[in-house]
Amino acid sequence: MKKFIVNRLAQMLIVFITVSIFSFSIIYFSPGDPLYLYTSPAKSSYKMTDEQMDAMREELGLNGNVIERYLNWAGNMLKGDWGMSVSNHQPVKDQIMDKLPNTIGLMGAALVLSVLAAIPLGLLAGYYKNRWIDNIISGISYLGISLPAFWFGIMMIIVFSLHLGLFPSAGMRTVGVTSAADVIRHAILPVIVLSVNNTAVFVRYIRSNTIEQMEEEYVTTAVSKGVPRVQVMKNHVLKNCLLPIITMVGMNFGTLITGSFIVESVFGWPGLGTLCMSAVNSRDYTMIMGITMLACTVLLIGNFLADVLYGFADPRIKQGKEKSNG
Amino acid sequence: MDKKAMKKVFLSNKMAVVCTILVLLIVLAAILAPLSPYDPDASNVAEKMQGISSKHLLGTDDIGRDTLTRTIYGGRVSLIVGFASMCVAVIVGTFIGTISGYMGGMVDVILMRIVDIFMSVPSLLFIIAIYAFLPRNMFSLVGMLAFFSWTKVARVVRAQTLTLKERDFIIAAKSLGVSRGTIIRTHIIPNLMPQIIVSASLSIANAILDESALSFLGYGVQLPMASWGSMLQTAQKFILHNPIMAVAPGVMILATVLCFNVLGDILQQILDPKLIK
Numbered sequence: 001m002k003k004f005i006v007n008r009l010a011q012m013l014i015v016f017i018t019v020s021i022f023s024f025s026i027i028y029f030s031p032g033d034p035l036y037l038y039t040s041p042a043k044s045s046y047k048m049t050d051e052q053m054d055a056m057r058e059e060l061g062l063n064g065n066v067i068e069r070y071l072n073w074a075g076n077m078l079k080g081d082w083g084m085s086v087s088n089h090q091p092v093k094d095q096i097m098d099k100l101p102n103t104i105g106l107m108g109a110a111l112v113l114s115v116l117a118a119i120p121l122g123l124l125a126g127y128y129k130n131r132w133i134d135n136i137i138s139g140i141s142y143l144g145i146s147l148p149a150f151w152f153g154i155m156m157i158i159v160f161s162l163h164l165g166l167f168p169s170a171g172m173r174t175v176g177v178t179s180a181a182d183v184i185r186h187a188i189l190p191v192i193v194l195s196v197n198n199t200a201v202f203v204r205y206i207r208s209n210t211i212e213q214m215e216e217e218y219v220t221t222a223v224s225k226g227v228p229r230v231q232v233m234k235n236h237v238l239k240n241c242l243l244p245i246i247t248m249v250g251m252n253f254g255t256l257i258t259g260s261f262i263v264e265s266v267f268g269w270p271g272l273g274t275l276c277m278s279a280v281n282s283r284d285y286t287m288i289m290g291i292t293m294l295a296c297t298v299l300l301i302g303n304f305l306a307d308v309l310y311g312f313a314d315p316r317i318k319q320g321k322e323k324s325n326g
Numbered sequence: 327m328d329k330k331a332m333k334k335v336f337l338s339n340k341m342a343v344v345c346t347i348l349v350l351l352i353v354l355a356a357i358l359a360p361l362s363p364y365d366p367d368a369s370n371v372a373e374k375m376q377g378i379s380s381k382h383l384l385g386t387d388d389i390g391r392d393t394l395t396r397t398i399y400g401g402r403v404s405l406i407v408g409f410a411s412m413c414v415a416v417i418v419g420t421f422i423g424t425i426s427g428y429m430g431g432m433v434d435v436i437l438m439r440i441v442d443i444f445m446s447v448p449s450l451l452f453i454i455a456i457y458a459f460l461p462r463n464m465f466s467l468v469g470m471l472a473f474f475s476w477t478k479v480a481r482v483v484r485a486q487t488l489t490l491k492e493r494d495f496i497i498a499a500k501s502l503g504v505s506r507g508t509i510i511r512t513h514i515i516p517n518l519m520p521q522i523i524v525s526a527s528l529s530i531a532n533a534i535l536d537e538s539a540l541s542f543l544g545y546g547v548q549l550p551m552a553s554w555g556s557m558l559q560t561a562q563k564f565i566l567h568n569p570i571m572a573v574a575p576g577v578m579i580l581a582t583v584l585c586f587n588v589l590g591d592i593l594q595q596i597l598d599p600k601l602i603k
Contacts, residue, residue, distance in 0.1 A: 015443050026456050146584035148535055148555075150542045151576035154562055158569050258450035262539055266562075277543065280454055288455045295448050303446060 001311060008307055012300045019296050020289075021070065027285045028066045073289070083286040087279070092290040095275065100294075102172060103271035107260050109187065110194035115245060118199050122206025123233060123241070129211050137203065144200025149259055153193040153266035160189060170268035190267045194259050198252050205248050206241050213237045243313050250306020253299050332520075335596050342592045345585040352582055356401040364392035366399035366552060385570050387560065396552045397574045403553035404579070407468055407546075408534035414472035415533075416526050419479025420518070424510050426480065427487025438484070441477045449474035450536060457545045464547055467540070471533050479525045486521050490514055520597050527590035531583045538579050554579045 076083060082093040125137040161169035168174070172186050213219065214237060222232045261273030268274070272291055279287035336342050359366075379385070384393040426437040453470045460466045490496060491514070499509050515522075540546045541555025554575040561572035 011442075014439075015446050018443050019447055023452070023455065027459055142584060142588060143580070146531065146535070146580055146587050148538050148542075148576065148579050148583070150539060151558055151572070151579060154558065154565060154572050155576065158565050158572065162566060254446075254448045257448045261451060261454075262543065265543060276451070276454070280457070280545075283459070292451060292455050295451050296446075299448055300446060 004311055005308060008304055012304055015300060020293055023289060023292055024070050025066060082290045085284055085287050087282045087284040092286050096290055096294060099270060099272050099275050102269065103260055106190055106194060106269060106271060107256050109191045111256060113191060113195040114198040114202055118202030118206055122203045123210050123238060125207040126210025127233060141200040141203040144196050147196060149193055149197060150262050150266050152196060153263060156189050156193060172270055190263050190269055194263045197255060197259060201252055202248060209241045209244055210237055213240050246309050247306050250303045253302035257295050257299060332596055339592055341588055345588045348581060349585045352401060353405065355398050356405055359398045359402060362395040362398060364395040366391065366396045384574050385568060387571055393571055393574055396557060397578055400552040400554045400557050400575055401578060403547050403551060404534050404537055407464060407537045408530045410468045411471035411533040412526055412529045415476040415529050416479050416522060419476040420483050420515065420522060423480040423483025424487050424514055427484040428491055428510055441480055444477040450539060453540065454545055467546060471536055475529055475532060479529060482521055482525050483518055486518055487514055490517055524590050524593045527586050527593065531586035535583050
């Protein structure tokens, strides 16, 4: 197990470094001056002198060739200094940390909702395979996989905010209100929209797993011994389905991250997604690097935890047989 | 299962037939788009923000463009982008997948580690981030979508190549001295066709979904050209007065993606009957 964790950590580190080099060089080799915000007449009426520009380049780490700049950036990153935002000269890290809890909250709530909704639906569909109940659940899960989240969000706003007036259509807080209930009221629609895609994926996964388990001999034995079906489902089938859910959650972490960015922009949720969009629009490259690397880290940690948890739960992997799928 | 039997199973599946017809209808509409009496991009302020009427079946948008016409033209962009990036992804994925699977050894290890790296980054976020630094046209859009989606094809193709290369006819060809390139070209790839078609179908569905998300966020094709995603971006501002503007393109995305997903799944089940449950 120890060897497995060390291996995975090393692999993560390689991925992380490769991704950072890749993003950094794309930004470096892209045409245009990162300081165009300050030089383009359309963006700023104030004309800076050459000395001021040089000083700013120095401050933002824009001097030197690509290797120097990358090493400089990476070194600072390791020391916890994520650089200054090109567009507003505030530390990138502070701005990101300010918004991070909002995004994590949204993602966490959506993930919990997906798992809680998918387990009963998947078990039901698998238990009644090819009967009407399964056809309905499977049909809806097909829809859920193909549904563009942002469009679903707009539809939810039209129905529940504009017509029924049940939930606010945008933002995270009502101005002047600080209660948690208010935040929850604002979060309900975004969380539902964000959870739909993952729920659909999870339902299909649990359904096929249930069907597989139901064909196992231990289920037949239990049923023929006279154990009530509900109990067989609860004690045997459900238990054996829970394990794969861990991997499934890990595998779908990426969808959750990009999904949350899209949902944030539909609902005006003040999170990392909104921050990222404005950074991209102003080509704030330090901010873009900060956010992509953070998202990448979250994804890698998610995958890693899923692997390790799965390893703890499944003794076959502890013995180092995880290579079989690579 | 031979091709004829496969065709029979496919045609006897009602869902498959319905989805195929729907896809063909959507493609046909996109091809015949110029038959519409309206210009998709020209504004007509006198008729702006109209509701459903016999003149404008789905009403008009904020500058008086016919929503139905724009939705059909938008389908052109979405379908072309989806189809083109699928083609690139399938070609690159098949190339890398067969090489990785057939060569094995160090080549395989390196190529698959690269695939792993691609799979462990949030792709849409990267596309958005990179897009800030690329010229915004259809070419780079297709390139970016393909760049992050060939890995799925490569994985499937590699796994299939691994089993194929142990088969007798490949071993026979090898012992007759046929070169690697020729074996891959004339023996392996033709036998991978069913799996490639499945990947292609799922890949189109993903590409259309991603393109619409990107266009919705403002990083897709540029105005005044419409794609389903960019229409939704405009429609979002007018949901209070003209919700039909937001409904039409979304339904089209959903229908197209759903059809390709269902088709991909049905084909996969036909190929691998063990999956039918």
